[in-house]
Amino acid sequence: MRRTSARFKLIGTAAATVATVALAGPGVANSATSSTGSAAGQSGVAAAGPVGFGAGTTGGAGGATVTVSNASQFLAEVKKSEPLVIRVNGTVSLSSMTKVTSNKTIVGVGTSGRITGSGLNVASVNNVIIQNLTFSGSNDDAINVQYSTKVWIDHNDISGASDGGVDIKRASTNITVSWNRSHNQDKNMLLGHSDSNSSEDTGKLKVTFDHNYFDGTNQRNPRVRFGNPVHVLNNYFRSVGSYGVASTENAGVLVEGNYFENTEDPFHLGEAASGPGTLVARNNHFVNSGGGQAGGSVASIPYSYTPAAASGVKAAVTAGAGVGKI
Numbered sequence: 025m026r027r028t029s030a031r032f033k034l035i036g037t038a039a040a041t042v043a044t045v046a047l048a049g050p051g052v053a054n055s056a057t058s059s060t061g062s063a064a065g066q067s068g069v070a071a072a073g074p075v076g077f078g079a080g081t082t083g084g085a086g087g088a089t090v091t092v093s094n095a096s097q098f099l100a101e102v103k104k105s106e107p108l109v110i111r112v113n114g115t116v117s118l119s120s121m122t123k124v125t126s127n128k129t130i131v132g133v134g135t136s137g138r139i140t141g142s143g144l145n146v147a148s149v150n151n152v153i154i155q156n157l158t159f160s161g162s163n164d165d166a167i168n169v170q171y172s173t174k175v176w177i178d179h180n181d182i183s184g185a186s187d188g189g190v191d192i193k194r195a196s197t198n199i200t201v202s203w204n205r206s207h208n209q210d211k212n213m214l215l216g217h218s219d220s221n222s223s224e225d226t227g228k229l230k231v232t233f234d235h236n237y238f239d240g241t242n243q244r245n246p247r248v249r250f251g252n253p254v255h256v257l258n259n260y261f262r263s264v265g266s267y268g269v270a271s272t273e274n275a276g277v278l279v280e281g282n283y284f285e286n287t288e289d290p291f292h293l294g295e296a297a298s299g300p301g302t303l304v305a306r307n308n309h310f311v312n313s314g315g316g317q318a319g320g321s322v323a324s325i326p327y328s329y330t331p332a333a334a335s336g337v338k339a340a341v342t343a344g345a346g347v348g349k350i
Contacts, residue, residue, distance in 0.1 A: 125149055211243060
């Protein structure tokens with residue numbers, strides 16, 4: 025069954041409640057979150073590594089740590105070839121998509137790390153962490169990943185990108201997208217850019233979407249081509265406009281332990297002109313939402329994990345997703 029995404033409805037929300045809570049289940053960087061933050065939020069050092077396909081991503085670990093507060097400083101550091109932890113303590117205003125080199129951790133300090141105007145291009149590199157940053161108003165994507173492996177996109181706030189919030193494409197693989205809050209965003213997270221790119225993408229595009237807060241985003245939460253398996257685990261979907269997850273073009277998506285609230289179309293097969301993939305839905309929780317469309321089988325998840333109970337995902341994610349909460 026194919027769907028269209030013509031219906032557009034972005035719904036704003038109040039800021040997520042800041043609280044100290046224990047977070048159960050996979051993808052937890054720390055055992056708790058707080059209003060003051062820790063790890064990346066305070067020290068600029070990434071929290072414990074990701075679960076899922078991005079496991080083993082270390083970013084700039086072992087390299088020097090530098091702090092930047094404006095675009096010129098940021099551009100000078102992000103292009104260097106050596107491993108670096110780049111702490112962003114201020115607003116970085118970009119005019120175009122900015123290339124990130126391999127073996128980098130780019131991490132906001134507290135809640136002050138902001139990237140605006142354009143976004144980050146993780147292209148033909150490996151071992152990159154993007155964490156605890158507020159992305160707003162990009163003239164393109166907030167984060168684009170292509171031809172890259174071992175990427176962890178974690179605890180960011182993403183809104184207002186003119187194209188995609190997070191696009192992952194062109195044979196990229198072994199990536200975890202965790203504990204991000206996306207809002208005021210139409211095209212949120214795309215996995216696989218084209219129906220005609222099977223030759224590059226088949227066997228790649230293996231991504232874990234873990235404990236993200238899809239806060240009134242309209243579509244692509246995510247939209248998937250070719251990747252199999254893709255794991256959509258313990259995310260909170262609030263008032264999603266057009267649709268939540270779409271599995272298309274021979275993709276295989278496991279939608280597991282998620283909390284869907286006020287979301288008429290939580291997941292389906294096919295999208296617009298893209299043919300259907302397969303989708304297995306397991307142990308999800310629905311509040312004032314549709315039941316979704318599943319079908320077919322999905323390749324086994326190749327890593328160990330313990331899903332959190334879906335009924336508790338809303339509380340955990342609203343308290344723990346976004347900046348300043350690690």
